[in-house]
Amino acid sequence: MSKEPDRLFAQPLPQVPDFAFNEDVVRVFPDMIKRSVPGYPTIVENLGVLAAQFAQPNSVLYDLGSSLGAVTQALRRHVRTDGCRVIAVDNSAAMVERCREYLNGQDSMFQELLPVEVIEGDILALQFQPASVVALNFTLQFIAPDERLALLSRIRQSLLPGGALILSEKLRFNDPEEHTLLTDLHIAFKRANGYSELEIAQKRSAIENVMKPDSLEEHRERLLAAGFSKVVPWFQCLNFASLIALP
Numbered sequence: 001m002s003k004e005p006d007r008l009f010a011q012p013l014p015q016v017p018d019f020a021f022n023e024d025v026v027r028v029f030p031d032m033i034k035r036s037v038p039g040y041p042t043i044v045e046n047l048g049v050l051a052a053q054f055a056q057p058n059s060v061l062y063d064l065g066s067s068l069g070a071v072t073q074a075l076r077r078h079v080r081t082d083g084c085r086v087i088a089v090d091n092s093a094a095m096v097e098r099c100r101e102y103l104n105g106q107d108s109m110f111q112e113l114l115p116v117e118v119i120e121g122d123i124l125a126l127q128f129q130p131a132s133v134v135a136l137n138f139t140l141q142f143i144a145p146d147e148r149l150a151l152l153s154r155i156r157q158s159l160l161p162g163g164a165l166i167l168s169e170k171l172r173f174n175d176p177e178e179h180t181l182l183t184d185l186h187i188a189f190k191r192a193n194g195y196s197e198l199e200i201a202q203k204r205s206a207i208e209n210v211m212k213p214d215s216l217e218e219h220r221e222r223l224l225a226a227g228f229s230k231v232v233p234w235f236q237c238l239n240f241a242s243l244i245a246l247p
C-alpha cells in the first residue's frame with residue numbers, strides 16, 4: 001500500500017474544487033481514509049469476519065465502490081465458503097487501476113484466495129448476480145439521494161436467503177445537539193491525526209456538494225422500504241456507523 005501522506009488540502013486554494021476520486025486522491029487514499037474515518041480499520045477487518053458468517057456456497061460477494069480494494073482483500077482473507085467469488089466495482093479509473101495492482105500483490109503473497117474480478121463501472125448500472133454478501137463501505141453517501149432507494153432495492157432483489165448487505169456510512173443526526181457534538185468530536189479526531197484547521201475546512205468544502213450523509217433513521221426506513229426485513233447496527237464510532245441489513 002502507498003504510504004504517501006495526505007497533504008491535498010494543506011495549502012490555501014483560491015477556490016476549493018468539488019472532491020473527486022482522481023489520481024491525486026488515489027495516491028494518498030489509504031492515509032486519507034485512515035486519518036479521516038474513525039473506526040475504518042476496525043470496520044474493514046470485521047467486515048471480513050461478518051461476511052464469512054453470511055457467505056453462501058457458489059455465490060458472489062460484491063464490494064461496491066471498492067476504491068483500492070481494502071474490503072475485497074478482507075473478504076478474500078476471511079471467507080472460505082466453497083465456490084464464492086468477489087466482484088469489486090468502482091467508477092474511478094484511477095482507483096480501479098491501482099486496486100488491480102494491489103490485488104495482484106495479495107495473490108502473490110497468499111494461496112487459496114477467493115477469485116476476484118474488478119469492474120470499472122457505475123454501480124447504478126450494474127446487473128447483479130445472485131449474491132450472499134454485498135458491501136457498501138462508505139459508498140452510498142456518494143450516490144445521488146434520489147437514486148439510493150432504487151439501488152438498495154436492486155441489491156435486496158439479488159440477495160440470497162442467509163445473505164446480508166453491510167452498509168457503512170457517515171451519519172448526520174436529527175437532534176442538533178447530538179449532531180454538533182459528534183461533528184466536533186470528528187474534527188478533534190482529524191486534528192489529533194495531524195490535519196490542520198485549513199486542511200479540515202478545505203476538505204469539508206470539497207466534499208459538501210458530493211457527499212450527502214443521511215441519519216440512522218433515514219437509513220433504517222429506506223432499507224425497510226427496499227424490502228430488507230431487519231436492520232442491525234453493529235458498529236459506531238463518533239458519526240460513522242456500519243449496519244447489517246438482512247433480506
Ligand SMILES: Nc1ncnc2c1ncn2[C@@H]1O[C@H](C[S@+](CC[C@H]([NH3+])C(=O)[O-])CC(=O)[O-])[C@@H](O)[C@H]1O
Binds near residue numbers: 064066067089122142
Ligand atoms: N456510482 C458509482 N459507481 C461506482 N463507484 C462509485 C460510484 N460513486 C462513487 N463510487 C466510488 O465509491 C468510492 C467511495 S470511497 C469507498 C471506500 C472503500 N469502500 C473502502 O472501504 O476502502 C469512500 C470515501 O472515500 O469516503 C470511491 O472509490 C468512488 O470512486
Ligand SMILES: O=C(O)C(=O)Cc1ccccc1
Binds near residue numbers: 170
Ligand atoms: O474527511 C471527512 O471529513 C469525511 O467525512 C470522510 C471522507 C473520507 C475520505 C474521502 C471523503 C470523505
